[in-house]
Amino acid sequence: MKAIITVLGKDTVGIMYKVSKILTELEVNIEDVTQTILQDYFTMLMLVKIDESKSNISELKAALNEMAAEENLSINVQKEDIFVAMHRV
Amino acid sequence: MAIYNDVMETIEMLEREHLDIRTTTMGISLLDCFEEDGKKTAQLIYDKVTKLAKNLVSTADAVGNEYGIEIVNKRISVTPIALACASNTEDWVLYAKALDRAAKEVGVDLIGGFSALVQKGMTKTDESFIEAVPYALTETERMCSSINLGSSKAGINLEAVKRMGPLVKKTAYLSREDKSFRPTFPEKTSPLAAPNSWLLQMLWRTIRLWREHFTESVNRRTSST
Numbered sequence: 001m002k003a004i005i006t007v008l009g010k011d012t013v014g015i016m017y018k019v020s021k022i023l024t025e026l027e028v029n030i031e032d033v034t035q036t037i038l039q040d041y042f043t044m045l046m047l048v049k050i051d052e053s054k055s056n057i058s059e060l061k062a063a064l065n066e067m068a069a070e071e072n073l074s075i076n077v078q079k080e081d082i083f084v085a086m087h088r089v
Numbered sequence: 090m091a092i093y094n095d096v097m098e099t100i101e102m103l104e105r106e107h108l109d110i111r112t113t114t115m116g117i118s119l120l121d122c123f124e125e126d127g128k129k130t131a132q133l134i135y136d137k138v139t140k141l142a143k144n145l146v147s148t149a150d151a152v153g154n155e156y157g158i159e160i161v162n163k164r165i166s167v168t169p170i171a172l173a174c175a176s177n178t179e180d181w182v183l184y185a186k187a188l189d190r191a192a193k194e195v196g197v198d199l200i201g202g203f204s205a206l207v208q209k210g211m212t213k214t215d216e217s218f219i220e221a222v223p224y225a226l227t228e229t230e231r232m233c234s235s236i237n238l239g240s241s242k243a244g245i246n247l248e249a250v251k252r253m254g255p256l257v258k259k260t261a262y263l264s265r266e267d268k269s270f271r272p273t274f275p276e277k278t279s280p281l282a283a284p285n286s287w288l289l290q291m292l293w294r295t296i297r298l299w300r301e302h303f304t305e306s307v308n309r310r311t312s313s314t
Contacts (some may be wrong), residue, residue, distance in 0.1 A: 061154070083096050
């Protein structure tokens with residue numbers, strides 16, 4: 001299952017490391033990453049593939065939300081289909 | 090990648106414009122639940138609803154979670170009771186309570202279908218049903234009731250319309266102590282306190298309809314003179 005992770009928040013050292021660490025622990029593969037800094041704000045979008053025999057989206061969400069609360073970030077995890085369904089005819 | 094623009098747009102809708110899915114509804118037929126004995130019927134209604142809808146809330150939440158879009162209300166809609174349990178004129182409130190109990194058991198926000206379809210005329214059953222509506226609404230929390238008074242095919246049943254005024258007043262009077270219908274609001278807040286409350290929405294809607302109606306009749310009058 002493909003999902004998109006969005007990370008928004010104040011830029012600090014090691015955000016990418018912390019996110020990818022969680023992904024590694026849950027054996028989630030990163031397929032694409034795009035990242036910019038907009039006026040001091042860190043914005044990252046990741047396209048990941050979740051191997052459902054090893055982990056699931058709610059586990060990933062829980063782990064990332066915990067990290068987001070500690071680091072004061074906003075992290076969303078959503079299935080890729082929703083973006084396609086909402087924007088393509 | 091083009092999809093990233095879409096992602097940001099969707100995130101904005103969710104975070105800033107509070108996009109959500111208002112409701113998901115499960116339809117359940119009660120046509121096979123009618124028995125001579127009212128208590129038995131009520132039990133059958135309860136059993137069927139709780140059996141079929143037991144995973145509704147958890148599934149809706151799981152889907153909402155997966156896509157990151159909250160489904161605010163989970164609701165059940167059943168066969169109009171006056172139709173499903175016709176020929177029984179005594180036990181309406183019993184059925185209403187069974188529906189309400191089932192709704193609470195499965196955790197849905199609303200259950201609809203305590204209804205009659207009278208656009209083509211009222212039977213004795215429908216009449217007794219309508220009489221029971223105020224009591225049923227007073228004794229339940231999550232159950233909703235409706236009475237269909239007209240359709241484009243059958244026209245409007247004015248006899249039934251006439252009965253609605255006293256019915257609404259009676260319901261309001263009997264339920265004057267209740268917190269009434271507002272499932273998405275926390276308990277003990279006044280409906281006027283929340284800026285988007287149903288009461289205000291209804292007010293705006295009424296004002297808008299009234300204004301439309303008014304301008305239309307003025308236009309008609311000026312064009313005729």
